[in-house]
Amino acid sequence: MVQLTRIYTRGGDKGKTSLGDGTRLAKHAKRVAAYGTVDEANATLGIARLHVDPGTEADTMLMRIQNDMFDLGADLCTPEQKDPPYPPLRMVAAQVTRLEAEIDQMNADLSPLKSFVLPGGSAASAHLHLARTIIRRAERLMTELADEEAVNPVAIQYVNRLSDHAFVMARWLNDKGAGDVLWVPGENR
Numbered sequence: 001m002v003q004l005t006r007i008y009t010r011g012g013d014k015g016k017t018s019l020g021d022g023t024r025l026a027k028h029a030k031r032v033a034a035y036g037t038v039d040e041a042n043a044t045l046g047i048a049r050l051h052v053d054p055g056t057e058a059d060t061m062l063m064r065i066q067n068d069m070f071d072l073g074a075d076l077c078t079p080e081q082k083d084p085p086y087p088p089l090r091m092v093a094a095q096v097t098r099l100e101a102e103i104d105q106m107n108a109d110l111s112p113l114k115s116f117v118l119p120g121g122s123a124a125s126a127h128l129h130l131a132r133t134i135i136r137r138a139e140r141l142m143t144e145l146a147d148e149e150a151v152n153p154v155a156i157q158y159v160n161r162l163s164d165h166a167f168v169m170a171r172w173l174n175d176k177g178a179g180d181v182l183w184v185p186g187e188n189r
Contacts, residue, residue: 012027
């Protein structure tokens with residue numbers, strides 16, 4: 001476990017931050033932007049959790065995902081290196097597989113879509129749609145970073161699957177899709 005005894009360090013006062021391996025980077029570096037956006041998505045998932053009943057299946061899934069998001073941030077904040085002195089925390093295939101199983105389970109309860117879904121319906125669903133868009137931004141930042149540096153491919157798979165999970169859960173929490181707000185093309189012309 002991590003023990004934090006001091007919250008401010010003054011180390012970032014000049015626009016730099018430390019990565020998991022001690023490397024100093026600009027706070028606007030692609031790697032920092034990627035894990036910062038993962039953190040933003042996680043905070044939005046926390047807001048969505050406020051709108052589901054505690055202890056429900058949805059709450060349990062979101063709680064696990066929030067923990068995984070910290071794993072993802074840890075993965076991203078520690079660049080790949082050969083023979084590191086301390087093995088870094090990396091995302092693993094089992095985390096992706098669990099998301100896929102949960103997506104399949106929730107999706108089995110949903111009727112097929114007849115149009116695109118507009119963000120809305122229940123408060124939990126609206127926040128999950130917001131989280132989904134932030135997760136997609138994190139994915140874009142991660143793949144942009146991967147064009148220049150090594151990024152754990154499982155981390156990219158996880159974030160890709162996570163946006164699907166947020167979409168399906170948003171529908172699932174909208175009364176199994178009955179409360180979805182559907183796009184009507186050209187309705188307001």
